[in-house]
Amino acid sequence: MTSLWRRHRWWLTPTLLILPGAVLFAVVILASSVQSLWISLHDWDGFGPMVWIGLGNYRELMDDPQFYVSLKNNVIWLVMFMLAPPIGLAIALLVNQKIKGMRLVKSMFFIPLVLASVAVGVVFTWVYTPEFGLLALIFRAFGANAPALLSDEHFVTFAIVVAALWSQIAFCMVLYLAGLNNLSEELIGAGRVDGARGWNMLRHIVLPQLTQVTFIAIAVTVVGALRSFDMISVMTRGGPFGSSSVLAYQMFEQSIFSYRFGYGAAIASVLFVIMAVFITWYLTRIIRAEERGA
Amino acid sequence: MYPRPVPETAHASRRLYMTLVGAILIVWLAPLFAVILTSFRSMADVMSGNLWGWPTEIAVVENYTAVFTQTPMARYFLNSLVITIPSVVGVLILSTLAGFVLARYRFPGNMLIFALFVGGNFLPHQIMMIPVRDLMVRLNLYDTTTALIIFHVAFQTGFATLFMRNFIAALPDELFQAARAEGATPFQTLIHVVVPLVRPALAALAILLFTFIWNDYFWAVVLTVSDDVKPVTAGLANLRGEWVSAWNLISAGTIIVAVPPVVMFFLMQKHFIAGLTMGAVKG
Amino acid sequence: MTAASSPIFAKPRNRNERNAMKSLELHRIEKSYGAYHALRGIDLSVEEGEFIVMVGPSGCGKSTLLKTIAGLETISSGQILISGRDVTKEEPGDRGIAMVFQSYALYPHMTVAENMGFGLRMAKRPKEEIDAAVARAAKILRITDQLDKRPKQLSGGQRQRVAIGRAITRSPDVFLFDEPLSNLDAALRTQMRVELSSLHAELGATMIYVTHDQVEAMTMASRIVVLNRGAVEQVGSPLELYRNPGNLFVAGFLGAPRMNFFDVTVDEVSGAKAGISAPGLAPLNVSLAEGAALNPGDRATLGIRPENIRLAAGDAARAAISGKVRLVEHLGRETILYVDAGALQCVSSESGTGNITVQVGQVTPISAESPVSLSIDPHDAYLFAGDGQRTVTARKASHSNQTKVDTI
Numbered sequence: 001m002t003s004l005w006r007r008h009r010w011w012l013t014p015t016l017l018i019l020p021g022a023v024l025f026a027v028v029i030l031a032s033s034v035q036s037l038w039i040s041l042h043d044w045d046g047f048g049p050m051v052w053i054g055l056g057n058y059r060e061l062m063d064d065p066q067f068y069v070s071l072k073n074n075v076i077w078l079v080m081f082m083l084a085p086p087i088g089l090a091i092a093l094l095v096n097q098k099i100k101g102m103r104l105v106k107s108m109f110f111i112p113l114v115l116a117s118v119a120v121g122v123v124f125t126w127v128y129t130p131e132f133g134l135l136a137l138i139f140r141a142f143g144a145n146a147p148a149l150l151s152d153e154h155f156v157t158f159a160i161v162v163a164a165l166w167s168q169i170a171f172c173m174v175l176y177l178a179g180l181n182n183l184s185e186e187l188i189g190a191g192r193v194d195g196a197r198g199w200n201m202l203r204h205i206v207l208p209q210l211t212q213v214t215f216i217a218i219a220v221t222v223v224g225a226l227r228s229f230d231m232i233s234v235m236t237r238g239g240p241f242g243s244s245s246v247l248a249y250q251m252f253e254q255s256i257f258s259y260r261f262g263y264g265a266a267i268a269s270v271l272f273v274i275m276a277v278f279i280t281w282y283l284t285r286i287i288r289a290e291e292r293g294a
Numbered sequence: 295m296y297p298r299p300v301p302e303t304a305h306a307s308r309r310l311y312m313t314l315v316g317a318i319l320i321v322w323l324a325p326l327f328a329v330i331l332t333s334f335r336s337m338a339d340v341m342s343g344n345l346w347g348w349p350t351e352i353a354v355v356e357n358y359t360a361v362f363t364q365t366p367m368a369r370y371f372l373n374s375l376v377i378t379i380p381s382v383v384g385v386l387i388l389s390t391l392a393g394f395v396l397a398r399y400r401f402p403g404n405m406l407i408f409a410l411f412v413g414g415n416f417l418p419h420q421i422m423m424i425p426v427r428d429l430m431v432r433l434n435l436y437d438t439t440t441a442l443i444i445f446h447v448a449f450q451t452g453f454a455t456l457f458m459r460n461f462i463a464a465l466p467d468e469l470f471q472a473a474r475a476e477g478a479t480p481f482q483t484l485i486h487v488v489v490p491l492v493r494p495a496l497a498a499l500a501i502l503l504f505t506f507i508w509n510d511y512f513w514a515v516v517l518t519v520s521d522d523v524k525p526v527t528a529g530l531a532n533l534r535g536e537w538v539s540a541w542n543l544i545s546a547g548t549i550i551v552a553v554p555p556v557v558m559f560f561l562m563q564k565h566f567i568a569g570l571t572m573g574a575v576k577g
Numbered sequence: 578m579t580a581a582s583s584p585i586f587a588k589p590r591n592r593n594e595r596n597a598m599k600s601l602e603l604h605r606i607e608k609s610y611g612a613y614h615a616l617r618g619i620d621l622s623v624e625e626g627e628f629i630v631m632v633g634p635s636g637c638g639k640s641t642l643l644k645t646i647a648g649l650e651t652i653s654s655g656q657i658l659i660s661g662r663d664v665t666k667e668e669p670g671d672r673g674i675a676m677v678f679q680s681y682a683l684y685p686h687m688t689v690a691e692n693m694g695f696g697l698r699m700a701k702r703p704k705e706e707i708d709a710a711v712a713r714a715a716k717i718l719r720i721t722d723q724l725d726k727r728p729k730q731l732s733g734g735q736r737q738r739v740a741i742g743r744a745i746t747r748s749p750d751v752f753l754f755d756e757p758l759s760n761l762d763a764a765l766r767t768q769m770r771v772e773l774s775s776l777h778a779e780l781g782a783t784m785i786y787v788t789h790d791q792v793e794a795m796t797m798a799s800r801i802v803v804l805n806r807g808a809v810e811q812v813g814s815p816l817e818l819y820r821n822p823g824n825l826f827v828a829g830f831l832g833a834p835r836m837n838f839f840d841v842t843v844d845e846v847s848g849a850k851a852g853i854s855a856p857g858l859a860p861l862n863v864s865l866a867e868g869a870a871l872n873p874g875d876r877a878t879l880g881i882r883p884e885n886i887r888l889a890a891g892d893a894a895r896a897a898i899s900g901k902v903r904l905v906e907h908l909g910r911e912t913i914l915y916v917d918a919g920a921l922q923c924v925s926s927e928s929g930t931g932n933i934t935v936q937v938g939q940v941t942p943i944s945a946e947s948p949v950s951l952s953i954d955p956h957d958a959y960l961f962a963g964d965g966q967r968t969v970t971a972r973k974a975s976h977s978n979q980t981k982v983d984t985i
Contacts, residue, residue, distance in 0.1 A: 010668075013480040014395040021392035021451045022407060028448035029414045032422035032429070039424055046428070091322075093297055094315060099308050107563055108319055111326065114555040114566075116509035118527040122534060122548045123325045126332065126541060132345045134328045166325070171570075178571035180296060188296055197298075206296050227418045230511040234531050248420040256516070261424050268421045279416050468682035471649050476696030476747065477670020486695070490686040 033272070040265035046255070050262070057266035066242050067267070070250045073157045074226065074274075077246060080161045081168060081225040085217040088172025089210075093202075096180045106177070113170035121234030124163035125150065150236055153243035160244055164231050168224055172217045179213035180206075219282055226275055247271045333357055333545035340542045357546040365536075366521045367547060370529030374508060374554075377439050377525055381446040382503045385454045386496055388447065393458025394484055398470060408459065414452040423516055430517055441517045442525070446507050454499055457569070461495040462488060498569030501562045505555045526551045598661045600625040600783035601751050606645060606655035608638075608807075615641050616652070617808040623751075623785070628777050630786045630794040632830070633804035639787045640755055642804065646785065647676050647753050660750045670699070675744035676753040679760065681736045683728040683743075690715075690724040693743045707746075714745040717779070734765045741776070754786040758793065770796060791831055795819070803827050820973045825965030828880050829925065834913060834934045836880045836959070838924045843875040849971070853879060853960065857921030859897045863958050869969035871962055877969070878924070878961040883913070883936040885957035888943075889950040896950030903932055905945055912937050916949060 005012070040057055042050040061067050095106050112120065127134040130148040139146035149159035183206065191205040207214070229248040232238060238245035238253060245253070247267055255264030300311050320327075332345065336353035344350065362368045396408050426445060427436070435441040465488070473483045489496075514528035524532070530551050537543055559566050601623040608616040616638050623629050631639040644650040646657060648669035657665045664672040675696070683692050691698075693714055694707040715721045718738040728736055737757060744752055757773075758766045774797050777784055788794060794801050795815045803810040803818065803826070810830075811823040822828035828836050841855040851871055854860045861879070865871060889896040900918035915932040922931035935951060943949065960970045 009479065011401075014399045014401070017391040017480075017484070018395040018407070021388035021455060024388065024444075024448045025411065025414060025451050025455075028426060028429070028445060029417070029422060029452060030410060032425035033414075033417055035425040036421050036423075046424075091318075094318065096295070096297065097300055097311065098295075099300065099312055101312060102315075105312075105315055105319055107560065109322060110559070110563075110567075111323065111556060114505050114509075114559045115326075115552050116511065116527050116555070118509075118511045118530050119548045119552045122530065122544060123329050125534075126329055126545065127325045129541075132343065132541070134324060137346055174567060174570055178567070183296055185295070201296065223416060223418075227420070229420060233511070233515070234534070248418060251420055252423065252512075252516075255424055255427075265424050268423065271418055272421050275416065275418055275421075279413060282416070466680060466682065468678040468680045469684060471644075471647075472676065472678055472682035472684075472743075473695075473699075474649060475647050475669045475674065475676040475753075476699060476743075477668070478695070478699040479670075482699050486699070487684060491684075 036265050036268050036272070039262055040269045042262045042265075044262040045259045046261045047259075053262070057263050060263065061266055061270070066245065066250060067247075069242055070245045070247045070267075071270075073244065073246045074228075076157050077161055077164075077225040077228050078222065080158070081165065081221050082218070084165055084168040084172045084221050085176075085214060087165075087169045088174075088217065089176045091169065091173045092176035092180055096177060110170055110174060112167040113174065115167060117164070117167070117230035118234050120163055120167055121231045124159075124166075124231075125235050127163075128159055151240050153240055156236055156240065156244040160231050160235055163235070164224075164228060168221055171220060171224075175213050175217050175220070176210065179210045183209050215285065222278055223275075226271065226278070247274075329545045329548055332541050333549050335542045337540065337542060340540065345541070353542065357542050358550070361543055361546045361550060365529075365533055365543075365547070366524075367526070367529060367533070367550060369521060370524055370526040371550065373439060373523055373529075374525040374527075377442045377446070378504060378507045381443050381450070381507050382500055384443065384447040385450045385503055386500060388451050389454030389458045389499070390489065390492070390496070391484075392451070392455045393460075393462050394488055396455065396459040397462035408456075411452045411455045414449075415456065419449065419512060423512075427516055436517065437519050437523055439518075439523050442510075442513060442523075445513055445517065446510065450503055450506065454503065457499055458492065458495060461492055465491055494565070494568070497562065498565040501558055501566045502569045504558055505566075508555055598625070599623060599658070600627070600660060601646065601785065602656075602658040603646070604656040604658075606642070606657070607653045608641065608645060608650065609653050615807050616645070617806070619655070619807075619809055621802060621809065621812070623783060625783055626781050628774075628784045628786065628797055628799045629802060630788060630798035630800075631802045631804055632788055632791060632794045633810075634830070635789060637804040638807040639789075639804045641807075643676075643753055643755055643785060643787045646751070647674055648672050649676075670696070673750035674753055675747040675749035675751075676755065677740045677744050677757045679756045681728075681740040681757075681760075683736060683739055685728055688725050688727060689720065689731070689739050689742075692728065692739055693724075693746045695743065696747045710746045710748070711742075714742040717745060717776070718742045733761050734769060737761065737769060741773075745780070750783065752782055752784040754784065756788050757786075758788070759790070773797060791833065795831070801831075803830060805830075821968070822959070823968055825878055825880065825961040825968075828959055828961070828968070832882055834883045834936060836882050837886070837933050838961075839879045839881075839921060840924060841877055841879045841960075843871055843873055843877055845873050846871050851960065851969075853877065855879070855921060857898065857900075857918050861897065861953065861955055861958065863955050863960050864971040865960075865969055866971045869962070871960075871969055875962060878965055880959035880961060881953055881957060883934040885954065886933070886935045887952050887954075888935075888937060889952035897953045898933070898951040899948065900933065900951070901948050902943060902945050903930075904928075905943060912943075914943065914949070916951065918951075 039050070041052065041054055043053045043056070044050040091109060095102060095109060115123075128149045130136060130146060133146070135149070136146040147155060149155045187205055187209065188201075191201050196205055227248065228246055229252065232244055232246060232249045233252070236244045238249050242250075247270060251264040251267040251271070254260045254267065300307050302308075334352055334354050334357070335345070335349050336351045336356065339345070339349055339351075392411075396404060430436045430441040435444070469487060470483060473487050478486065509527065510525070511527040511531070514525050515531070518524045518528060521529070530547050533547050534544055599622050601621070603619050603621040606616050606619040619642060631642065633639045641650060645652050648664070648667060652665070655665070656663060659673050684695065687695065690711050693711045697707040697710060711724070712721070715724055718741060720735060720738050720742060723731060723735060723739070728739065731739065740757070758769050761769060770793060777797075786793075786797065798815050800812060801815055801818050802812050805826050811818060811827045813821075818827060819831055822831065825838065829838065839855055839858065841853045841858070844852045844854055844860065846865070849865050850862050851865050851869075852860055852862050871877070898916075898918050898921055900916040900921070902914050903917045904915040906913040914935040914937060915928050915930070916935055917932050921933070923933050928934065933951070956973070958970060959968055961967065962969045
């Protein structure tokens with residue numbers, strides 16, 4: 001036994017070490033994601049037997065007006081979330097100074113990042129509350145009445161995205177601050193000698209050095225936008241009348257509240273395809289960068 | 295350094311600059327301040343609509359006591375700890391083991407396993423909701439803290455393995471050769487050489503994972519229903535439905551949910567930032 | 578390191594009993610990565626107490642060979658014996674070796690003492706034994722007062738000592754060194770070289786040492802193994818290799834400045850003599866070794882070390898070569914001339930220009946662009962035939978009053 005172990009230790013040890021993590025990840029995460037595609041081809045209430053209906057769920061989806069509302073809202077999330085990298089960069093530039101007290105200020109700017117999205121959702125619900133909220137207070141200062149953002153189907157998604165941007169901006173700011181700390185002092189110096197300053201310096205000397213960080217910030221932001229669920233659930237539950245729903249929330253609602261698991265899985269699959277397009281873009285970018293680097 | 299530093303001798307400019315930054319910070323954190331201030335108000339003020347004027351009394355103690363005694367918040371808080379701490383420990387162990395193997399052993403399929411870990415990270419977790427929920431129902435774990443722990447460990451192991459693998463791969467090769475030449479078994483190498491050297495990475499990872507798992511809401515509502523197992527995030531969402539306009543109590547509840555990650559962040563800020571940027575840069 | 582007579586670290590085994598046994602034997606070691614052949618049929622037999630230095634250009638396989646001995650790399654075929662025991666399939670830790678790495682590979686989170694005792698700790702030896710072994714090694718290396726420090730707090734030379742100490746603690750049958758001095762500055766390198774030599778004398782242990790630095794090879798080795806493209810070119814004592822290189826590669830690799838090589842034609846072979854010539858070179862008669870198998874009309878390569886070329890002052894008739902000085906390097910102790918001999922081009926020359934390298938005495942009143950006549954003693958010449966694969970000139974006595982070793 002001992003000699004058997006000694007003889008095979010060189011490959012047994014690594015296998016045993018990687019097995020728990022790999023198996024758990026494969027079963028719970030990867031297999032589930034694939035299984036979701038399978039379920040989407042069935043009619044299923046989550047308890048009884050699954051009934052094969054082929055592409056039936058997808059056909060129904062094509063005619064579901066709520067699906068298009070959710071899809072449109074996902075696009076709004078994606079587009080508006082793209083504000084996070086530039087605003088994050090702006091704040092990073094603002095606080096990238098060595099002045100007494102700046103360290104604390106930076107930490108304070110980071111706070112939204114560590115808040116639970118549920119907490120952020122509640123905070124902004126309070127901000128948007130008609131009559132009493134912070135927004136109402138500001139509008140009143142100008143003698144106007146604040147609109148009830150969360151019950152207005154035209155504004156509601158924008159209002160939620162603004163809340164979600166709060167922490168996303170903080171995330172991008174952290175990334176950019178790290179990037180700014182890694183700038184080549186010599187290149188900045190060379191730029192100064194060549195007379196670049198302000199916007200020119202940023203555009204031609206600083207941003208090119210931040211390409212990698214920008215790429216990551218965008219990637220993180222896209223993933224964040226597509227994963228949006230918590231805020232919607234907490235702030236509006238998709239309302240009013242489904243006008244603030246996104247694919248992730250619609251899937252949740254169809255499955256958990258309406259027991260239409262097959263239909264929910266079909267919505268998840270659409271989300272998966274959108275994500276797959278993004279992952280492909282991301283991976284090819286990385287691979288190309290690796291090839292250039294090598 | 296960019297932007298150009300405000301000169302150290304220009305005291306006036308420095309003071310002016312800090313004032314400007316401070317003003318922006320106040321606007322930035324205004325929503326949070328509003329909630330903190332509201333959590334100090336008495337129920338009487340809230341009911342009479344005095345939400346921004348001078349408070350008639352400071353009700354900090356009353357509000358926070360009320361949250362803990364009149365609601366299951368204490369229970370939720372405990373549940374969150376019961377879920378988060380074992381999950382973090384579990385992820386740290388599994389990802390160190392898997393990261394060590396992926397970083398140090400060349401075998402067919404190494405890159406494939408690594409790519410699956412990375413790719414799994416990007417999946418929106420809603421995709422796996424239905425099968426995971428079904429799996430937990432079938433394992434008789436639905437509506438238990440164990441279900442959440444299992445899911446969090448599985449999901450975060452993807453990101454954490456990527457993180458640990460990159461960190462361990464960056465350690466000098468000769469250290470591992472030296473350990474081998476001195477007769478250390480792979481497991482001894484892991485315990486006596488790798489673990490002590492990756493301690494900073496483990497710290498960074500631990501604080502990140504704590505934040506991610508503590509803040510999770512989606513899986514909490516998918517996998518739990520009863521108050522006995524629900525974490526604070528799902529609990530807070532519940533309370534909001536119950537106390538429609540008791541904003542002082544809702545605010546206090548929000549602060550309670552927010553405090554642990556914020557405290558962790560301030561205690562281990564360096565590790566947190568390092569972890570976040572390293573994970574992001576490598577990923 | 579103290580005097581060689583120190584009894585502190587006598588090897589625990591009875592030396593006489595083991596005298597017959599080879600410390601290390603390599604039999605037909607082969608290693609290939611896919612189509613790339615890293616090691617080709619390496620045979621080597623090392624006596625106990627030898628200091629073997631493996632040298633060769635980068636990529637020659639010397640580090641790979643060392644790692645296969647250590648067991649850090651597997652071999653495709655062949656056999657490795659340490660102290661008579663077949664260790665080919667054994668783990669590095671079981672082979673009875675200890676290794677000193679180029680980067681020292683000290684564990685940054687352990688103290689010096691913990692670093693040195695790590696191997697014994699992994700083998701679960703009693704604490705007293707570990708402490709005693711560490712203390713003994715520390716005393717030999719004079720780092721007793723550093724034992725509680727971390728590697729980060731040590732200088733390069735001290736780290737080097739700790740790495741060696743870690744090897745000593747394990748009392749291995751064979752010490753392996755992988756370019757251990759290459760990270761040190763020049764002054765420290767010389768010092769450590771001397772210390773390593775006296776350590777070897779003191780321990781009497783078998784040591785295998787890999788380097789690309791021929792000075793280290795010449796000064797420290799009891800035998801040098803010259804490697805090229807994964808194969809052994811020649812094995813022998815430093816002076817033997819210097820005086821009687823077996824082929825053109827070894828002749829070119831050892832010695833600084835490099836040997837001059839010229840393409841020549843064999844005009845006639847009579848008995849043990851051969852007459853050779855080349856354009857720009859006066860005909861030369863060299864003594865052949867037995868079995869030289871050289872025929873008139875063969876192409877061959879003539880090799881002359883720079884210090885064996887003399888200035889033939891004014892006597893152009895007796896000169897073997899005449900040319901013009903292109904560059905003079907005054908090094909104080911010696912002067913190096915680079916001579917352009919017109920038609921007679923040096924192949925793969927030191928300067929890469931085809932100029933002949935000549936090393937002459939301390940102060941030579943000669944300046945660039947002046948014409949010179951060079952003479953060669955045929956006894957100093959080497960002739961390489963068969964594409965440089967074999968030396969065909971007669972053996973030269975290895976003892977010589979000329980100091981061949983450059984001590985910088």
